[in-house]
Amino acid sequence: xxxxxxxxxxxVDKIGCxxxxxxxxxxxxxxxxxxxxxxxxYGEIKQTAISQGNYHQLAADEYLLPGYxxxxxxxxxxxxxxxxLDLPLADWLDHYTFPLESKCSDLNYSKTIYDSLxxxxxxxxxxxxxxxxxxxxxSNIILAKACLEYGLRGFxxxxxxxxxxxxxxxxxxxxxxxxxDATELFIKQLQKLSNDxxxxxxxxxxxxxxxxxxxxxxxxxxxxxxxxxxVQTHVSESSWEHGYVLDRFKATDTSxxxxxxxxxxxxxxMHATHLTxxxxxxxxxxxxxxxxxxxxxxxxxxxxxxVKEILAxxxxxxxxxxxxxxxxxxxxxxxxxxxxxxxxxEDGVDTTKQAxxxxxANSRINIATAFYMATVGGAEALHLNTxxxxxxxxxxxxxxxxxxxxxxxxDEQMIERILYQTQQSDIxxxxxxxxxxYCKD
Amino acid sequence: xxxxxxxxxxxVDKIGCxxxxxxxxxxxxxxxxxxxxxxxxYGEIKQTAISQGNYHQLAADEYLLPGYxxxxxxxxxxxxxxxxLDLPLADWLDHYTFPLESKCSDLNYSKTIYDSLxxxxxxxxxxxxxxxxxxxxxSNIILAKACLEYGLRGFxxxxxxxxxxxxxxxxxxxxxxxxxDATELFIKQLQKLSNDxxxxxxxxxxxxxxxxxxxxxxxxxxxxxxxxxxVQTHVSESSWEHGYVLDRFKATDTSxxxxxxxxxxxxxxMHATHLTxxxxxxxxxxxxxxxxxxxxxxxxxxxxxxVKEILAxxxxxxxxxxxxxxxxxxxxxxxxxxxxxxxxxEDGVDTTKQAxxxxxANSRINIATAFYMATVGGAEALHLNTxxxxxxxxxxxxxxxxxxxxxxxxDEQMIERILYQTQQSDIxxxxxxxxxxYCKD
Numbered sequence: 088x089x090x091x092x093x094x095x096x097x098x099v100d101k102i103g104c105x106x107x108x109x110x111x112x113x114x115x116x117x118x119x120x121x122x123x124x125x126x127x128x129y130g131e132i133k134q135t136a137i138s139q140g141n142y143h144q145l146a147a148d149e150y151l152l153p154g155y156x157x158x159x160x161x162x163x164x165x166x167x168x169x170x171x172l173d174l175p176l177a178d179w180l181d182h183y184t185f186p187l188e189s190k191c192s193d194l195n196y197s198k199t200i201y202d203s204l205x206x207x208x209x210x211x212x213x214x215x216x217x218x219x220x221x222x223x224x225x226s227n228i229i230l231a232k233a234c235l236e237y238g239l240r241g242f243x244x245x246x247x248x249x250x251x252x253x254x255x256x257x258x259x260x261x262x263x264x265x266x267x268d269a270t271e272l273f274i275k276q277l278q279k280l281s282n283d284x285x286x287x288x289x290x291x292x293x294x295x296x297x298x299x300x301x302x303x304x305x306x307x308x309x310x311x312x313x314x315x316x317x318v319q320t321h322v323s324e325s326s327w328e329h330g331y332v333l334d335r336f337k338a339t340d341t342s343x344x345x346x347x348x349x350x351x352x353x354x355x356x357m358h359a360t361h362l363t364x365x366x367x368x369x370x371x372x373x374x375x376x377x378x379x380x381x382x383x384x385x386x387x388x389x390x391x392x393x394v395k396e397i398l399a400x401x402x403x404x405x406x407x408x409x410x411x412x413x414x415x416x417x418x419x420x421x422x423x424x425x426x427x428x429x430x431x432x433e434d435g436v437d438t439t440k441q442a443x444x445x446x447x448a449n450s451r452i453n454i455a456t457a458f459y460m461a462t463v464g465g466a467e468a469l470h471l472n473t474x475x476x477x478x479x480x481x482x483x484x485x486x487x488x489x490x491x492x493x494x495x496x497x498d499e500q501m502i503e504r505i506l507y508q509t510q511q512s513d514i515x516x517x518x519x520x521x522x523x524x525y526c527k528d
Numbered sequence: 529x530x531x532x533x534x535x536x537x538x539x540v541d542k543i544g545c546x547x548x549x550x551x552x553x554x555x556x557x558x559x560x561x562x563x564x565x566x567x568x569x570y571g572e573i574k575q576t577a578i579s580q581g582n583y584h585q586l587a588a589d590e591y592l593l594p595g596y597x598x599x600x601x602x603x604x605x606x607x608x609x610x611x612x613l614d615l616p617l618a619d620w621l622d623h624y625t626f627p628l629e630s631k632c633s634d635l636n637y638s639k640t641i642y643d644s645l646x647x648x649x650x651x652x653x654x655x656x657x658x659x660x661x662x663x664x665x666x667s668n669i670i671l672a673k674a675c676l677e678y679g680l681r682g683f684x685x686x687x688x689x690x691x692x693x694x695x696x697x698x699x700x701x702x703x704x705x706x707x708x709d710a711t712e713l714f715i716k717q718l719q720k721l722s723n724d725x726x727x728x729x730x731x732x733x734x735x736x737x738x739x740x741x742x743x744x745x746x747x748x749x750x751x752x753x754x755x756x757x758x759v760q761t762h763v764s765e766s767s768w769e770h771g772y773v774l775d776r777f778k779a780t781d782t783s784x785x786x787x788x789x790x791x792x793x794x795x796x797x798m799h800a801t802h803l804t805x806x807x808x809x810x811x812x813x814x815x816x817x818x819x820x821x822x823x824x825x826x827x828x829x830x831x832x833x834x835v836k837e838i839l840a841x842x843x844x845x846x847x848x849x850x851x852x853x854x855x856x857x858x859x860x861x862x863x864x865x866x867x868x869x870x871x872x873x874e875d876g877v878d879t880t881k882q883a884x885x886x887x888x889a890n891s892r893i894n895i896a897t898a899f900y901m902a903t904v905g906g907a908e909a910l911h912l913n914t915x916x917x918x919x920x921x922x923x924x925x926x927x928x929x930x931x932x933x934x935x936x937x938x939d940e941q942m943i944e945r946i947l948y949q950t951q952q953s954d955i956x957x958x959x960x961x962x963x964x965x966y967c968k969d
Contacts, residue, residue, distance in 0.1 A: 442767045445831070
C-alpha cells in the first residue's frame with residue numbers, strides 16, 4: 088500500500104491530481120482500491136497495512152504516477168543512442184545500425200547490452216516496453232530473460248527482414264521461410280518462458296515493408312492470424328520509405344500491411360508521419376494502434392505526425408523513444424517534444440510564408456494529452472490494463488520527486504512542472520505489478 | 529591546473545576533443561596554456577602544480593567543456609518555469625508573467641528567488657547569463673549581488689516599460705523619464721558594485737518595442753551611446769509582436785531599434801523568428817547579435833529562426849533558455865532543440881504538402897554548431913573572451929561525467945553523446961575565472 092499524492096490521466100486532455108490517496112494493491116499486482124480520507128474505512132485499512140509492514144508513505148514532495156509505456160525501442164541499438172544522428176535514414180541503417188545489430192549474434196554481448204538497457208528503461212519510469220530485437224532467436228531470448236530478471240514488462244519482436252535488395256548479406260534472413268520459421272519458433276519459445284501472459288510477450292515484427300519480401304509479409308500475416316499475438320512495424324516513416332512502398336506496391340504501406348493480414352487490432356505501427364486520410368480511416372476500422380516518436384521523427388521522419396487528427400479519429404496512440412533513432416531513453420523527453428512538435432505543426436516553421444498557410448490549424452496538443460499517450464494510449468495499444476492509478480488496473484507506478492518551488496503551486500501546476508522538468512535522477516522508485524523493481528540510491 | 533580530456537569548439541561545425549590536456553590557469557583567471565604530453569615542459573609543469581597542491585586530474589569518464597553562455601533569462605520568471613505554457617504570448621504576459629514579476633518589489637522575495645536561480649544556472653553548466661530583471665532597481669541589485677556571491681558572470685537588465693497601452697498599471701514605469709532615469713541609475717549602481725568589468729554588467733533593456741513609448745526608446749538609445757554598455761530586447765518574436773510594430777511604426781522592429789540608436793555592436797536581440805532579409809543585413813552591418821531560444825520559440829515564436837542563414841551572414845548568434853518562456857534552465861536542452869528545430873525547418877512539418885515545398889532547404893545544423901552557439905556565439909555576443917578552452921580565454925569550465933558505454937567510442941562520438949545525453953546530475957564541477965563555483969555532492 089502506498090499513501091501520497093497521485094497523478095493519473097482522466098481524459099485525453101485532463102490529468103487528475105489528488106492528495107492523501109491510499110493505493111491498495113492485491114496479491115495479483117492489481118490496484119484493489121484507491122481510497123481517500125472521506126472514506127469511512129480509510130483509517131482502518133491504513134492501520135492494518137501499517138501493522139502488517141505493508142505501508143509506504145510518500146514524502147510531501149513525492150508524487151505517484153503511472154509507469155510509462157514506451158511503444159518503440161530498438162533494443163540492439165541501445166549502444167549507439169545519441170550517436171550518428173546526422174545521416175539520412177537509409178545511410179544510417181547501412182553504415183551504423185545494421186552492423187551494430189548484427190553484433191547480437193554474440194550472446195555474451197547481447198546479455199551485456201540488454202541488461203544495461205532494461206535497467207536504464209526502468210530508471211526512466213518506463214514499466215512496459217514494446218521492443219524490436221534482432222533476427223537472432225537466442226539473443227532475443229536473452230532480452231526476454233533480462234526483462235523477467237529485472238521486472239520490465241517486455242513485448243519483444245523477432246525481427247524479420249529477408250529482402251536482399253534492402254538488407255545487407257551479413258544481416259538478413261536467408262529466405263522468407265527462414266524469417267517466418269524463426270518468428271513462429273520465437274512465439275513458442277516466449278510463450279514457454281513465462282506463465283504470465285503479460286510479462287514477456289512475443290511480437291510479430293517485419294522490420295518494415297521495404298526490408299521484407301511479399302512471401303515473408305504473407306507468412307507473417309498468417310502467423311498473426313494463427314497466434315493472435317501483437318504485430319509491430321514501421322510505417323510511412325520518411326519521404327524515402329513512404330515513396331519506396333508506393334513504387335513497389337502502388338499502395339501506401341498501411342494498405343499493403345492490411346492486404347497481407349498484418350493490420351489487426353493488436354498491430355502497433357511506428358512513426359506514421361506520412362499517413363493519408365484513407366490510411367487513417369483504415370487504421371481506425373481495423374482498430375490498429377500507432378506509436379508517436381517525436382524526437383526520432385525530427386531526425387528521420389521528414390514531417391510531423393498529425394496527432395490531433397489521429398486522436399480525433401479515436402485511433403489508439405502512444406509514445407515511443409525509438410532508441411536509437413531517438414537519442415533519449417526517456418519518455419519524459421518525448422512527452423515534451425510531442426507538445427513542441429505539435430505546436431510547430433500548428434504554427435508552421437517557415438516565417439517567410441503567411442501565418443495562415445504555413446502551419447496546420449488546430450494541431451497543438453497540451454502536455455496532459457502527451458501524458459495520456461505515454462500512459463493510457465500505450466496501454467490500450469498493447470491491450471493492457473495499465474496506465475492509470477485506478478481500481479482494477481495493474482500496479483505499475485513511478486514515484487517522482489518534484490523540484491522545490493519558491494512559490495505555492497496548485498496541484499495542476501505541480502503536475503505540469505513535473506512533466507516538464509522531471510529528470511532521471513528525480514525518479515525515486517518504480518513498481519511493476521506492485522513489486523519494487525527500481526529504487527534510486 | 530586541470531588535467532584531462534577537453535572538448536572545445538574549433539569552427540562553427542567542428543568540436544575538438546583532446547586527451548591528456550594540461551590546462552593551466554593564471555592568477556587573473558585566464559587560461560595561461562593548454563599543454564599536451566608532446567610538449568617538453570609538460571612533465572615539469574605538471575609536477576610543479578602537484579607539489580603546489582594546484583592540480584586536479586579528471587577521472588577517465590570526465591570531460592572538461594567550456595561553461596555555457598545563456599543569452600536569455602528572465603530572472604524574475606524563474607518561479608514559473610514549466611508552467612502556464614498553453615497561452616498565447618499576450619495572455620501569458622498579462623495573466624501570469626506581469627503579476628509574477630511585480631512581486632519583486634518585495635526584496636526578501638527577490639533574494640529567495642534570485643539565490644535559487646543563480647545556483648540553478650551554475651548547476652546546469654552555465655557560467656555566464658544575460659538576464660532581464662524587473663523595473664525595480666533595488667531588486668535588480670539583489671540579483672547582481674547573488675551573481676557576485678555565487679560566482680555567476682551576470683549581465684543584468686533594468687527593464688524599461690512605460691507604454692500604458694501594453695503594460696498593466698501595477699507594473700510599469702510611470703513615464704519615459706522614469707524608465708530612462710532608472711536605467712541610468714542602475715548603470716551607475718552596477719558599475720560601483722564590482723571592480724571587475726566582466727563580473728556583473730548593466731544592460732539597457734527596453735522590454736520590447738510594444739511596451740515602450742517612443743520617448744523611452746529615444747532616451748535609452750542616448751544612454752547606449754553615452755555609456756557604451758550592452759543593450760538587450762526581444763525582437764520579431766511572434767506574429768502578433770512583429771505585426772504590432774509594423775502597424776505602429778510602418779517598419780520592422782529591427783529598423784525601429786536602429787532609428788532609436790539601440791542597434792549597436794553591443795546589442796543582443798532575442799528570438800528573431802520573423803526577421804526579414806533587410807533586417808538581417810542591417811544586423812550584420814551594425815554587428816549586433818542574436819539569441820536563439822528554440823524551446824521558447826516553439827511556444828511563443830510562431831516559427832523557427834533561420835539559424836543557418838544568420839550564421840552564413842556572419843551575424844553573432846548564441847543560445848538562450850528564455851526562462852520561463854522556455855520551461856528548462858538547461859542550455860543542453862536548448863542545444864538539442866536547436867538541432868531538432870533546424871531539421872524541422874528544413875524538412876517542413878505538414879506532410880500533406882510536397883517534400884520540395886514544405887520546408888526550407890539547407891536549414892539543418894548539427895550538434896557541433898549548436899555547441900558553438902552555446903559557447904563561442906554567446907561569448908562573442910557579449911564581447912567576452914570565454915567559450916573556448918584555449919590560451920588567453922577565461923577559465924570558465926564545466927566538468928561533465930559521461931554515461932557508461934558498452935561499446936568503444938571515438939572522441940567525436942563521445943562528445944556527440946555528451947551533448948545529447950548530459951543531465952544536470954552529470955555536471956560535477958563548474959569553474960568561473962578559474963574558481964570552483966559549483967561542485968555536485
